[in-house]
């Protein structure tokens with residue numbers, strides 16, 4: 001977070017403070033309702049006049065927070081309940097002395113589980129081989145590092161690529177070596193346009209052309225992959241669309257329907273949409289805001305550790321199939337894919353369909369909320385892997 005000092009005017013006037021928030025912020029009324037006058041609006045269409053009288057602005061990734069939105073406002077604090085920050089013009093905010101915060105790591109496990117669920121879907125069709133594949137992770141931050149740990153505990157060989165991080169226990173290589181050696185490439189970088197290693201179109205046409213036979217998963221940011229080049233390669237038969245999984249797209253929410261129609265799994269930017277991920281994001285912003293205001297931290301609803309009441313039973317001796325059915329029971333990723341296809345391909349691309357799917361997303365829980373009982377003969381192999389995926393094993 002930047003600019004932690006509390007402006008005199010806001011501090012003197014906390015009670016009369018106006019908070020404008022994205023209506024999709026989880027727990028928004030519970031956490032922020034008593035902090036001032038709270039106005040909730042659709043994040044994608046927030047305009048300067050919506051925030052002119054606001055002191056505090058709370059957003060998700062769909063609001064571009066920059067001079068255009070805020071120059072005529074009195075906003076002193078911006079909180080984004082997301083991991084990504086590419087929608088915030090942080091240089092401008094810093095220059096204006098406007099404090100800002102995001103929620104690093106809040107939904108990282110949710111994204112890891114998205115990737116695991118996608119891999120099991122591909123495995124069911126023979127496009128992933130858990131015992132032989134080399135998994136390439138690009139970006140070894142909160143998501144990538146957690147994914148590496150889970151995969152290694154599953155017994156999968158992991159290669160990483162991150163020019164800014166040295167992650168113990170993971171063999172690191174540059175992006176081109178990773179493309180040469182990995183069977184699966186999963187992207188977990190921020191979207192950046194400048195600096196020594198910008199990620200905009202990191203997978204451009206020439207790198208995509210080297211994918212032959214590899215799986216591509218993008219649950220980072222859409223523009224890290226050149227979507228037009230990807231579609232062109234698929235159309236010309238140079239890229240197997242059955243091995244492409246996209247949660248994020250260039251030009252969201254107006255993604256390329258022709259690309260969606262071709263690929264194996266397409267979802268509406270919901271990899272991070274576990275209940276826990278959304279709760280944590282809001283809680284982290286609420287804590288940062290209390291810190292900024294010098295008030296007591298909000299009472300956190302005890303949600304994130306709550307287990308589901310239903311216990312799933314898994315028969316021992318089923319190997320990867322046992323794990324696949326368990327993962328699917330908690331996160332049937334094919335449901336998200338089917339919903340997106342139905343709304344964007346079968347129906348007539350209703351305006352706002354992409355955002356409507358996100359707003360009405362089902363209450364997906366993380367694997368750690370899941371109680372599982374392993375029945376049958378002793379099966380240390382399965383037990384170890386169930387624990388690697390964070391399921392709560394019951395005796």
Ligand SMILES: NC(=O)C1=CN([C@@H]2O[C@H](COP(=O)(O)OP(=O)(O)OC[C@H]3O[C@@H](n4cnc5c(N)ncnc54)[C@H](O)[C@@H]3O)[C@@H](O)[C@H]2O)C=CC1
Nearest residue numbers: 083084139140141142143162164188189190197220271272
């Ligand atoms: N699809 C979804 O719902 C979600 C998407 N995300 C996206 O995933 C991204 C990653 O999330 P976290 O791991 O939590 O972020 P993080 O900031 O913890 O880690 C990102 C890592 O990427 C590395 N990196 C930067 N440029 C790179 C490059 N050129 N090549 C390789 N590595 C590079 C950084 O050094 C850093 O270690 C976020 O920035 C966000 O855009 C995050 C949450 C949910």
Ligand SMILES: O=C(O)C(=O)[C@H](O)COP(=O)(O)O
Nearest residue numbers: 060061062082083084107272
């Ligand atoms: O945390 C991030 O970064 C994300 O990509 C979010 O999970 C995306 O969700 P919205 O902020 O667009 O609701």
